[in-house]
Amino acid sequence: MQxxxxxxxxxxxxxxAMHYVNFVIGWDMQTDAAENSILAxxxxxxxxxxxxxxxxxxxxxxxxVGVLFKHRDELDEVLRHEIEVVxxxxxxxxxxxxxxxxxxxxxxxxxxxxxxxxxxxNNFELFRPYLEKIVEFxxxxxxxxxxxxxxxxxxxxxxxxxxxxQKKYDQFFKVLRKKLVPFVKRKTKKPxxxxxxxxxxFEKEKQREFCEYIRDVxxxxxxxxxxxxxxxxxxxxxxxxDVRITTHYYEDHLEYAIFSAIHEGGHATYEQQCDKSLxxxxxxxxxxxxxHESQSRFYENIIGRSRAFWEVHYPKLQEIFAPxxxxxxxxxxxxxxxxxxxxxxxxEADELTYPLHIMLRYEIEQKVIAGELEVKDLPKYWNxxxxxxxxxxxxxxxxxxxxxxxxAYGNFGYFPTYALGSAIAAQLYHHMNKDFDVEESLKEGxxxxxxxxxxxxxxxxxxxxxxxxxxRLATGEDFNPNxxxxxxxxxxxxx
Amino acid sequence: MQxxxxxxxxxxxxxxAMHYVNFVIGWDMQTDAAENSILAxxxxxxxxxxxxxxxxxxxxxxxxVGVLFKHRDELDEVLRHEIEVVxxxxxxxxxxxxxxxxxxxxxxxxxxxxxxxxxxxNNFELFRPYLEKIVEFxxxxxxxxxxxxxxxxxxxxxxxxxxxxQKKYDQFFKVLRKKLVPFVKRKTKKPxxxxxxxxxxFEKEKQREFCEYIRDVxxxxxxxxxxxxxxxxxxxxxxxxDVRITTHYYEDHLEYAIFSAIHEGGHATYEQQCDKSLxxxxxxxxxxxxxHESQSRFYENIIGRSRAFWEVHYPKLQEIFAPxxxxxxxxxxxxxxxxxxxxxxxxEADELTYPLHIMLRYEIEQKVIAGELEVKDLPKYWNxxxxxxxxxxxxxxxxxxxxxxxxAYGNFGYFPTYALGSAIAAQLYHHMNKDFDVEESLKEGxxxxxxxxxxxxxxxxxxxxxxxxxxRLATGEDFNPNxxxxxxxxxxxxx
Numbered sequence: 001m002q003x004x005x006x007x008x009x010x011x012x013x014x015x016x017a018m019h020y021v022n023f024v025i026g027w028d029m030q031t032d033a034a035e036n037s038i039l040a041x042x043x044x045x046x047x048x049x050x051x052x053x054x055x056x057x058x059x060x061x062x063x064x065v066g067v068l069f070k071h072r073d074e075l076d077e078v079l080r081h082e083i084e085v086v087x088x089x090x091x092x093x094x095x096x097x098x099x100x101x102x103x104x105x106x107x108x109x110x111x112x113x114x115x116x117x118x119x120x121x122n123n124f125e126l127f128r129p130y131l132e133k134i135v136e137f138x139x140x141x142x143x144x145x146x147x148x149x150x151x152x153x154x155x156x157x158x159x160x161x162x163x164x165x166q167k168k169y170d171q172f173f174k175v176l177r178k179k180l181v182p183f184v185k186r187k188t189k190k191p192x193x194x195x196x197x198x199x200x201x202f203e204k205e206k207q208r209e210f211c212e213y214i215r216d217v218x219x220x221x222x223x224x225x226x227x228x229x230x231x232x233x234x235x236x237x238x239x240x241x242d243v244r245i246t247t248h249y250y251e252d253h254l255e256y257a258i259f260s261a262i263h264e265g266g267h268a269t270y271e272q273q274c275d276k277s278l279x280x281x282x283x284x285x286x287x288x289x290x291x292h293e294s295q296s297r298f299y300e301n302i303i304g305r306s307r308a309f310w311e312v313h314y315p316k317l318q319e320i321f322a323p324x325x326x327x328x329x330x331x332x333x334x335x336x337x338x339x340x341x342x343x344x345x346x347x348e349a350d351e352l353t354y355p356l357h358i359m360l361r362y363e364i365e366q367k368v369i370a371g372e373l374e375v376k377d378l379p380k381y382w383n384x385x386x387x388x389x390x391x392x393x394x395x396x397x398x399x400x401x402x403x404x405x406x407x408a409y410g411n412f413g414y415f416p417t418y419a420l421g422s423a424i425a426a427q428l429y430h431h432m433n434k435d436f437d438v439e440e441s442l443k444e445g446x447x448x449x450x451x452x453x454x455x456x457x458x459x460x461x462x463x464x465x466x467x468x469x470x471x472r473l474a475t476g477e478d479f480n481p482n483x484x485x486x487x488x489x490x491x492x493x494x495x
Numbered sequence: 496m497q498x499x500x501x502x503x504x505x506x507x508x509x510x511x512a513m514h515y516v517n518f519v520i521g522w523d524m525q526t527d528a529a530e531n532s533i534l535a536x537x538x539x540x541x542x543x544x545x546x547x548x549x550x551x552x553x554x555x556x557x558x559x560v561g562v563l564f565k566h567r568d569e570l571d572e573v574l575r576h577e578i579e580v581v582x583x584x585x586x587x588x589x590x591x592x593x594x595x596x597x598x599x600x601x602x603x604x605x606x607x608x609x610x611x612x613x614x615x616x617n618n619f620e621l622f623r624p625y626l627e628k629i630v631e632f633x634x635x636x637x638x639x640x641x642x643x644x645x646x647x648x649x650x651x652x653x654x655x656x657x658x659x660x661q662k663k664y665d666q667f668f669k670v671l672r673k674k675l676v677p678f679v680k681r682k683t684k685k686p687x688x689x690x691x692x693x694x695x696x697f698e699k700e701k702q703r704e705f706c707e708y709i710r711d712v713x714x715x716x717x718x719x720x721x722x723x724x725x726x727x728x729x730x731x732x733x734x735x736x737d738v739r740i741t742t743h744y745y746e747d748h749l750e751y752a753i754f755s756a757i758h759e760g761g762h763a764t765y766e767q768q769c770d771k772s773l774x775x776x777x778x779x780x781x782x783x784x785x786x787h788e789s790q791s792r793f794y795e796n797i798i799g800r801s802r803a804f805w806e807v808h809y810p811k812l813q814e815i816f817a818p819x820x821x822x823x824x825x826x827x828x829x830x831x832x833x834x835x836x837x838x839x840x841x842x843e844a845d846e847l848t849y850p851l852h853i854m855l856r857y858e859i860e861q862k863v864i865a866g867e868l869e870v871k872d873l874p875k876y877w878n879x880x881x882x883x884x885x886x887x888x889x890x891x892x893x894x895x896x897x898x899x900x901x902x903a904y905g906n907f908g909y910f911p912t913y914a915l916g917s918a919i920a921a922q923l924y925h926h927m928n929k930d931f932d933v934e935e936s937l938k939e940g941x942x943x944x945x946x947x948x949x950x951x952x953x954x955x956x957x958x959x960x961x962x963x964x965x966x967r968l969a970t971g972e973d974f975n976p977n978x979x980x981x982x983x984x985x986x987x988x989x990x
């Protein structure tokens with residue numbers, strides 16, 4: 001067995017190096033590489049994915065993992081969990097034919113720049129053939145990877161959030177639909193009037209300065225990561241020592257960069273605070289997308305949109321943009337950043353209407369994967385469904401079905417984790433407040449105390465346990481969406 | 496043989512993909528990655544280099560290359576050249592022990608950020624232990640790779656410029672030393688007084704705007720590459736469809752960014768103008784460092800510092816920086832950008848004194864590789880030698896031995912190609928002028944005609960021939976340094 005373990009650890013190094021390769025190439029494609037360069041190099045993406053595939057399905061590796069899996073009770077806890085995950089991963093990868101795997105990798109690498117162009121040009125037809133092929137693959141994937149317990153869309157859901165399926169999500173969304181939807185409808189009946197101060201021009205350089213300040217407030221370790229601009233804000237991490245976040249500055253939209261910086265800063269804090277001993281293993285990084293999103297949404301909304309946070313940091317914002325915000329009171333500012341209204345774009349949606357955007361996508365994906373809705377009908381269906389939920393109709397596909405990058409990457413099954421994350425955030429907040437007064441702690445000027453609580457309860461585990469297990473350890477209970485609904489209704493009833 | 500060829504072409508795809516991986520990772524390290532991230536990920540660099548090593552020394556691959564090498568006369572010209580180069584490369588790689596190869600890759604990946612810090616902090620001691628190990632490896636390399644014909648420093652020189660050795664470089668530098676050095680001494684006797692207008696603040700944003708304009712003048716295809724900032728300007732390319740250049744803006748030093756943009760633009764033009772059929776082969780990209788540098792220096796100095804160039808583009812510069820350059824005449828500007836004086840930093844040296852900087856490094860490297868000079872004695876030796884050549888002594892190591900990044904990458908043998916490139920540029924210029932009036936062509940507003948001449952004579956071949964062969968095809972003669980000396984003396988005698 002020691003021999004198998006040695007082989008495993010040796011072979012893992014190669015797989016981890018391939019993770020690093022994919023991390024850097026992904027970062028490059030999303031931030032630097034020119035459109036035609038990506039298209040021209042999509043063949044490389046295919047060859048690289050072939051190498052990864054071959055490393056993952058290497059017979060000697062599979063044998064060693066098989067032996068370790070059989071003797072997993074003799075392994076330490078972290079390695080035992082890893083072997084369980086890896087064992088399943090190998091079985092799953094083997095079920096996907098290599099030629100399909102490579103072609104799909106080439107396809108998604110080509111689809112990204114096409115998607116960006118289609119979105120910019122409001123041209124769904126440009127993206128349609130790519131999306132059709134992606135959907136075709138995802139549908140096949142559900143067949144290849146199905147088991148006696150997990151079938152159809154559940155196969156994809158489980159990939160992004162282990163142990164979650166349509167049954168659980170349906171229950172979750174049922175609670176939201178019952179308690180939250182009527183409340184949201186009441187609260188967003190009147191359109192919000194944008195105050196004049198918010199329509200000023202906020203210089204990019206000054207926005208960047210404030211975002212860098214925010215990064216320090218959140219204790220982001222700059223020696224182990226960077227902040228950069230990209231079209232769509234995101235976080236990308238390789239271990240605890242290379243954590244990268246991006247934002248996007250709109251000069252006519254001050255809050256966009258600020259809240260995306262806090263959001264991505266939340267993801268980054270999770271990555272930077274994993275236990276260092278997990279670096280170089282498959283147990284580093286976040287435990288799941290849902291748990292990851294719980295961290296970003298926790299910092300962005302629960303902390304970042306709180307009055308307590310801005311009591312401390314609003315003067316800095318005023319100072320940087322002086323005199324533009326001199327006459328805007330703290331209350332006016334806090335009220336503005338917490339307004340609720342029906343809007344087209346998920347990433348710019350307010351905290352209250354956000355989960356409706358996710359429900360929309362969840363229901364659409366269910367139909368698409370089940371073969372009940374075809375790609376060509378997506379724009380029309382999106383707009384109809386959107387109108388039903390929000391009472392407004394997207395004027396363009398750019399503001400409708402083309403707004404999110406996820407499907408261009410083939411990430412069907414991903415969206416629901418966003419709503420799950422928001423709900424987990426509220427659950428964590430409830431329990432954090434039992435240990436210390438969270439809003440009071442912000443007076444120290446940083447989120448240090450909050451970071452520490454989350455590190456001990458959530459972050460340090462990395463992906464060494466399943467997300468539902470970590471939630472139980474952190475809060476002493478299973479996932480409970482009522483904290484979320486209660487939090488939202490309480491917060492938005494005040495106003 | 497067809498079977499071997501098929502295998503070769505299939506295996507080459509993997510090696511090319513690894514080139515792509517190294518291209519992207521190298522770009523990332525030099526532009527984005529944080530210092531501690533690079534250090535933390537140096538283990539990945541080692542594993543990736545192991546993969547490359549294993550792919551290069553794969554027995555089946557070696558066998559197929561061996562068969563193709565034996566039957567190379569049956570191959571088309573491009574593939575024949577490639578097989579010759581690859582055959583030698585495999586033999587060379589095999590001579591380096593894998594553990595040394597991996598350790599060295601890890602070492603140089605760690606050395607880069609340390610070097611940057613050492614340079615910024617003027618702390619040679621910080622960098623010394625890394626450089627010592629690098630030198631140790633390079634010395635060993637000369638032993639591993641030596642043949643009956645190529646020994647010592649020649650082994651390294653040949654790696655960067657095939658068919659060049661100390662004998663040839665010594666001859667070249669002898670011409671420079673005899674004809675140019677006394678001329679330079681005369682011309683740089685009086686210190687140059689920097690005019691007041693040149694000491695103004697030139698806003699970064701406006702410099703960027705002008706550099707983007709220059710990129711268009713040079714017909715850089717933006718859909719197949721990008722321009723970005725980095726500490727040290729450089730060009731990096733993967734095939735014709737992903738060509739990236741960087742520059743660095745100093746607000747108190749207008750010309751730095753402009754001429755580095757033109758310089759890197761020259762490299763980029765070479766890469767973008769290779770024959771597209773060479774993409775995905777080992778015959779893409781430039782034929783050698785010397786030939787590459789001949790292109791960058793051609794555009795930077797012969798074109799970019801000519802009066803004819805600025806007759807067309809100076810008004811744009813004045814417009815962008817208005818009113819700062821309104822009272823500076825074209826003649827004043829051209830005179831300023833062609834001033835010659837002794838200075839500390841190679842990358843900022845004028846066209847006339849530049850080759851002396853290279854001679855200095857060449858002589859130092861000869862001694863270091865021969866074991867006649869140790870790393871610990873480098874700063875002192877550098878300063879003594881520098882004083883002898885230039886009559887001024889570097890006040891810091893930052894402005895002395897630490898100024899160049901090359902040794903941090905282990906690039907001993909690289910520097911001489913810079914001087915060679917300058918000389919080749921003059922030789923090409925001489926012959927180009929026989930075909931058309933080069934300065935006259937600039938009146939069209941772009942370098943299109945020049946680009947086309949160079950594409951047909953030099954660029955299109957990529958690395959499908961040896962550089963000396965391409966030079967012969969382009970000019971009808973062997974390398975001749977007299978064009979360079981004549982060009983410089985003629986240009987600098989005018990003033």
